[in-house]
Amino acid sequence: MESVNNSMDGCDDIQGVLSTEVKSFFDSAPPLKDYDHFSEKLKLFISQNFQRSENQNSTRIVCVTSGGTTVPLEQRCVRYLDNFSSGHRGATSTEYFIKSGYAVIFLYRRGTCQPYSRNLGEETFLEYFEPSKGTEIQVRQSHDEEVKNAVRDYHTAAEKGMLLKLPFTTIFEYLQLLKLVALSMKCIGSGGIFYLAAAASDFFVPWDSMAEHKIQSSGGPLDMRLIPVPKLLSVLRNEWAPSAFYISFKLETDSEILLNKADMALKKYGMHAVVANELTTRKEEVVVVTSNKKITVRRCHQDEDVEKPLIELLIMQHSQYIQQKQLGNAYLS
């Protein structure tokens, strides 16, 4: 096992091997505001989960990324480009991972679906309650079971130290946080999973070439040129946390190109599994693409989450991956 304390310090070494493109992305990004606070929380969360495990090899932590990232078009941000993602997949998957004994680092877009409250409608929680005697309030009969279960399950997960939530908004915050989490999780080795369900922006405007003030609308059409976000997936996979198990997602609206793109992502970035979703059917079925097969995962009935069989399958694959790694290590030693 690598040391927890040293895992942060590798940062500068790693920067050295990054391509100029990636390095310049991080160099020009506005610094992450709560870096020290998040870093402390992560260290504590990971060391507590180490202690909770029977032995250090049995620690299981998954980083679930969730929701879309934004790309600011102005430094003092009024306008931005956004990627659609409710965060429902990430929030739901988090619940099933925790149920299976995995601790979850939930890296989520502010304002998106949260674990345990994802089924409670999109509007204000005030509607689930009503005034009762005196100054008291009570849960409305229509939401009674749902709300009470949600509060109980959420608190159980939080109290056991199984859930750490870290929020982001921009692509800059997301990638800096992902790097921080990855370097912190390096010490978990093959017990770690990256479940990359967030819809990260493909294009961005470099911070230093961005308008400082609000773009004025008086001057006719607005022409924008965005450049591709450097593909950090291979750096994450090969440098930041090279022993972890990697699952990424492909969402397309055109089913024709979906499986091809999933296959390409698998090979190009060395993912262990790619979950292929089609926009309109993604709540009913997904296809898990691995190097040697494509498995269609469907929910059994309308009330079931497709994430239930999906997480079961992925955890099985993760266990096989750990066994192979251990066999490989035993063979080498």
Next chain:
Amino acid sequence: MESVNNSMDGCDDIQGVLSTEVKSFFDSAPPLKDYDHFSEKLKLFISQNFQRSENQNSTRIVCVTSGGTTVPLEQRCVRYLDNFSSGHRGATSTEYFIKSGYAVIFLYRRGTCQPYSRNLGEETFLEYFEPSKGTEIQVRQSHDEEVKNAVRDYHTAAEKGMLLKLPFTTIFEYLQLLKLVALSMKCIGSGGIFYLAAAASDFFVPWDSMAEHKIQSSGGPLDMRLIPVPKLLSVLRNEWAPSAFYISFKLETDSEILLNKADMALKKYGMHAVVANELTTRKEEVVVVTSNKKITVRRCHQDEDVEKPLIELLIMQHSQYIQQKQLGNAYLS
């Protein structure tokens, strides 16, 4: 007083006088999904508020628009351009309008701040509660008063029929809803206010020239051309609900150009008041710009909302406006 029932039927006549630009915007926009449902709700809300008033001239209804609109870049929307707005101003103002006896049509962006829960943090409501005896839950001591007051105030407003909430996401939905509300409110005459706090997009991609499927990221930089959204404010002001009192907002990051732009908006669109906000100080002070003065409104202390004195001032101006209108009518008759 104009008839409530006929207020929807003017729609086709009004289209006739709209400029080609505005007409083509509405013609090419994807039809509003819940049009009939929203239209029914609006009719009911307005007629109930008529009945509740002592006499029909004393009906006071304000349409508060809140949050930013999105501009889809793809028809099956994955990527979109967004305008930053938490919706805090609109949600807070709604509470103060209701407190002053105004019924509020709250036209809000999905997922933004809601009246009565705006101070309850941005994250999941599950954190305000904790499990108690058996399967019961209770409000956490730390949030006890806040949560109970919020539930009580929200339900009081809802039960009295003082609050109607209508959600939007895209600029297409927002402008179609605003038109529907305006035509429904025409019958209120000068008792109506439009409090246009939403951050509507200035630029858009016409629906029919939009990519049907997700834009692929493999082909180098992304070049986009957006065209200006037609300025509907003058159509709203002059055609849809010409007797109402109009308040619009200017938000700028550069204080130098703010007051100039507020002045221009006042004259160009015939607003009765423009609230000028500077991005960094907008929670402490705003400037209310009218045709003959500029009044700086500041909150008195840190715990006060700047919306408290702001709404007081605007309601005073609205009352003067109604008096002038009535005097004008008396003089004419």
